[in-house]
Amino acid sequence: MGDAMSTDLPASKGSGVKLADSDFAADHRSTDVRTAVGDYWLRVRSGDLGAIPAILGLAGLIVLFTALRPDTFLSKGNLANLSTQALPVTILAMGLVFVLLLGEIDLSAGVASGVCAAVMAKLIVDSGQPWYVAVLAAIAIGIVIGTVLGWLVAVVRIPSFVVSLAFFLGLQGITLRLIGDGGTVPVHDDVIVALANKNMPLWLGWTAAVVCAAGYAATQLRRWQRQRSRGLAASPIELVAARVAVVAVVLLAGTYLLSLDRAPSPLVTLAGIPWGVPLVAVLLIICTFVLGRTSFGRHIYAVGGNAEAARRAGINVTRIKVAVFMISSALAAISGVVAASRLNSVATDSGGGNTLLYAVGAAVIGGTSLFGGRGRARDAVLGGLVIAIIDNGLGLLGTKAYANFLITGVVLLLAASIDATARRRRSSTGR
Amino acid sequence: MSHATAVRPVLELRGIDKSFGPVRVLHDVALTAHPGEVTALVGDNGAGKTTLVKGIGGVHGFDAGEYRFNGEPVRPRSPRDAAALGIEVVHQDLALCENLDVVENMFLGRERSNGLALDETAMEEAARRTLAGLSVRTVGSVRRRVSELSGGQRQTVAIARAVLWDSRLVVLDEPAAALGVAQTQQVLELVRRLADKGLAVILVSHNMNDVFAVSDRIVALYLGRTAAQVRTADVTHRQVVELITSGRTGDLGLPA
Numbered sequence: 138m139g140d141a142m143s144t145d146l147p148a149s150k151g152s153g154v155k156l157a158d159s160d161f162a163a164d165h166r167s168t169d170v171r172t173a174v175g176d177y178w179l180r181v182r183s184g185d186l187g188a189i190p191a192i193l194g195l196a197g198l199i200v201l202f203t204a205l206r207p208d209t210f211l212s213k214g215n216l217a218n219l220s221t222q223a224l225p226v227t228i229l230a231m232g233l234v235f236v237l238l239l240g241e242i243d244l245s246a247g248v249a250s251g252v253c254a255a256v257m258a259k260l261i262v263d264s265g266q267p268w269y270v271a272v273l274a275a276i277a278i279g280i281v282i283g284t285v286l287g288w289l290v291a292v293v294r295i296p297s298f299v300v301s302l303a304f305f306l307g308l309q310g311i312t313l314r315l316i317g318d319g320g321t322v323p324v325h326d327d328v329i330v331a332l333a334n335k336n337m338p339l340w341l342g343w344t345a346a347v348v349c350a351a352g353y354a355a356t357q358l359r360r361w362q363r364q365r366s367r368g369l370a371a372s373p374i375e376l377v378a379a380r381v382a383v384v385a386v387v388l389l390a391g392t393y394l395l396s397l398d399r400a401p402s403p404l405v406t407l408a409g410i411p412w413g414v415p416l417v418a419v420l421l422i423i424c425t426f427v428l429g430r431t432s433f434g435r436h437i438y439a440v441g442g443n444a445e446a447a448r449r450a451g452i453n454v455t456r457i458k459v460a461v462f463m464i465s466s467a468l469a470a471i472s473g474v475v476a477a478s479r480l481n482s483v484a485t486d487s488g489g490g491n492t493l494l495y496a497v498g499a500a501v502i503g504g505t506s507l508f509g510g511r512g513r514a515r516d517a518v519l520g521g522l523v524i525a526i527i528d529n530g531l532g533l534l535g536t537k538a539y540a541n542f543l544i545t546g547v548v549l550l551l552a553a554s555i556d557a558t559a560r561r562r563r564s565s566t567g568r
Numbered sequence: 569m570s571h572a573t574a575v576r577p578v579l580e581l582r583g584i585d586k587s588f589g590p591v592r593v594l595h596d597v598a599l600t601a602h603p604g605e606v607t608a609l610v611g612d613n614g615a616g617k618t619t620l621v622k623g624i625g626g627v628h629g630f631d632a633g634e635y636r637f638n639g640e641p642v643r644p645r646s647p648r649d650a651a652a653l654g655i656e657v658v659h660q661d662l663a664l665c666e667n668l669d670v671v672e673n674m675f676l677g678r679e680r681s682n683g684l685a686l687d688e689t690a691m692e693e694a695a696r697r698t699l700a701g702l703s704v705r706t707v708g709s710v711r712r713r714v715s716e717l718s719g720g721q722r723q724t725v726a727i728a729r730a731v732l733w734d735s736r737l738v739v740l741d742e743p744a745a746a747l748g749v750a751q752t753q754q755v756l757e758l759v760r761r762l763a764d765k766g767l768a769v770i771l772v773s774h775n776m777n778d779v780f781a782v783s784d785r786i787v788a789l790y791l792g793r794t795a796a797q798v799r800t801a802d803v804t805h806r807q808v809v810e811l812i813t814s815g816r817t818g819d820l821g822l823p824a
Contacts, residue, residue, distance in 0.1 A: 183716075363689055364689070367689055367693065369689065369692045369693070369696075370692070370709050370710065370711040426685075430684075430685045430686055431681075431684060431685065431686060432679040432681060432686060435668075435672060435676075435679060435686065436677075438665070438667060438668060438672075439665045439668060439672075439676055439677075441667070442665035442666055442667035442668060443663070443664065443665045443666065445661075445663065446662075446663035446664055446665050446676070447665065447676070447677070449647060449659075449663045450663070450676040450677030450678075451647070451648050451651075451677040451678070452676070452677050510665070510666075510667035511667055563715060
């Protein structure tokens with residue numbers, strides 16, 4: 138490829154320009170695996186950790202809990218349980234990734250999910266509305282909450298920490314008013330309940346997994362081919378293939394494990410992927426596309442990296458800020474619906490307690506920076522799994538509530554310290 | 569160096585006044601910038617260089633005076649207006665997003681899309697073409713993040729971004745202020761190449777060596793007035809320093 142670049146380029150301005158081999162040599166050098174791996178290692182050492190902490194955390198926790206509870210933790214039933222346990226926190230974290238990318242915080246996302254779930258439950262139970270009307274209403278309420286929140290942050294310019302803390306208190310009051318002191322609203326709608334309690338037919342699960350794996354492979358390979366044929370910067374094909382292979386193996390292995398019969402009695406069958414999992418997959422694909430492939434997403438990263446530069450480049454910073462809070466609260470609403478499905482009810486404390494901290498922890502453990510400008514939608518999935526495993530494992534160990542709080546707090550602090558250390562490292566090695 | 573006196577100037581400022589409240593920052597300032605030439609804008613701290621540059625770039629308006637671009641009277645009201653005319657200002661702080669890569673920064677706010685999705689291929693190709701056209705050898709991969717680049721490389725990216733948009737006039741505010749010797753040299757060479765490609769370049773600088781190394785003309789500001797507009801070849805180092813510090817030297821400069 139190196140020689141191809143020393144040909145004459147069409148003159149952009151003035152006379153024909155020669156692009157010497159050395160100009161973008163680095164782009165073509167990286168088509169060799171060793172250099173690519175070397176570059177990656179250099180990035181990691183300079184503080185760009187990506188998904189490494191989350192993957193190490195996942196592996197460590199799985200080994201730990203398997204050692205402590207060998208017969209229950211890795212049982213088929215518990216694996217399915219784990220996947221539904223991770224759903225609400227993952228969806229909430231995915232919304233928070235948008236807010237964190239700007240270096241802002243939304244402490245009210247958890248209780249917003251509670252309010253939206255309460256609205257949904259009341260519409261179904263008291264007004265007899267069909268599930269889709271109730272869910273759309275919940276999402277609409279989420280968007281309204283996010284708009285007000287974002288407006289107060291972006292236009293009135295109150296720090297998001299304070300605004301969302303006020304919302305954290307205020308929204309709990311609204312949930313309480315909707316549901317009544319100490320009460321719960323049961324949710325019996327078939328579709329809502331199915332999200333976390335019913336499974337996809339086996340054939341559909343397998344089809345979806347294969348389609349996702351094939352789709353991922355196709356987009357990756359097509360991109361690689363286009364970059365290659367136009368002489369653009371491209372990863373070595375071996376790395377592209379390895380990425381595709383890892384994703385395919387994870388998808389198919391997960392499908393296999395969830396397709397095993399996990400019914401405690403041999404008389405019935407209980408198998409398949411819970412319906413909430415494809416929901417998260419769809420959200421993940423949409424958010425990844427928006428953040429990575431649209432100019433809106435690009436502008437979110439720009440505002441998070443250098444708001445002044447973004448403003449001077451003509452980006453409407455206020456609009457971006459309001460938009461991320463709207464997205465965060467809308468996803469919080471969906472998370473609230475899934476949580477309601479899991480518990481078959483909405484209670485006054487839905488979305489309260491440690492819900493929000495779990496979600497922030499998930500995003501940060503997954504690799505999203507609290508300082509803005511760094512993060513991806515998949516961080517929420519990786520971090521959500523880590524958080525779910527901690528929650529699930531501690532449950533199996535039967536630790537006391539006080540210990541749960543302590544351990545979760547320590548995990549969140551640990552993730553934040555990794556983030557802060559990595560950031561220091563980045564700024565000190567930035568040549 | 570080209571002899572462009574016959575060519576119509578890209579930028580002509582005449583009788584420019586600008587006050588901030590009671591403080592008169594610019595008074596009867598004149599400046600012309602010709603295509604294919606580097607015009608150095610020099611002056612002591614507080615002489616009004618930055619105010620003049622901001623006015624040219626549309627950050628704020630001028631109170632009075634004539635602002636002609638390509639012979640037409642214009643009045644850019646925002647950096648976007650100025651960019652639409654073909655005026656790009658590279659500010660001292662560069663305004664790059666460190667978490668984005670070179671291509672992403674060059675197209676920031678003006679991304680090319682293919683329907684909903686960004687057209688990364690077109691953007692990367694255009695970015696490479698621009699960098700190659702400037703004979704830039706220092707960036708390495710155009711997919712490197714700006715946080716991984718050195719000060720000189722960042723300056724290069726900021727300048728390349730300014731010329732990506734078919735601009736006619738590029739204003740560089742102290743591009744070499746924070747750079748080492750070798751990097752300064754690279755940036756100055758780049759500045760020279762911009763002019764050689766036919767752009768009008770205004771270079772704000774404190775450093776006489778840099779000014780004499782690359783400029784064709786020098787405009788000296790003294791306390792908000794234009795002390796002199798001269799060809800670099802016609803003056804000495806010492807004369808320019810005198811213009812900066814006292815507003816005149818010999819028969820050049822403001823009347824005593």
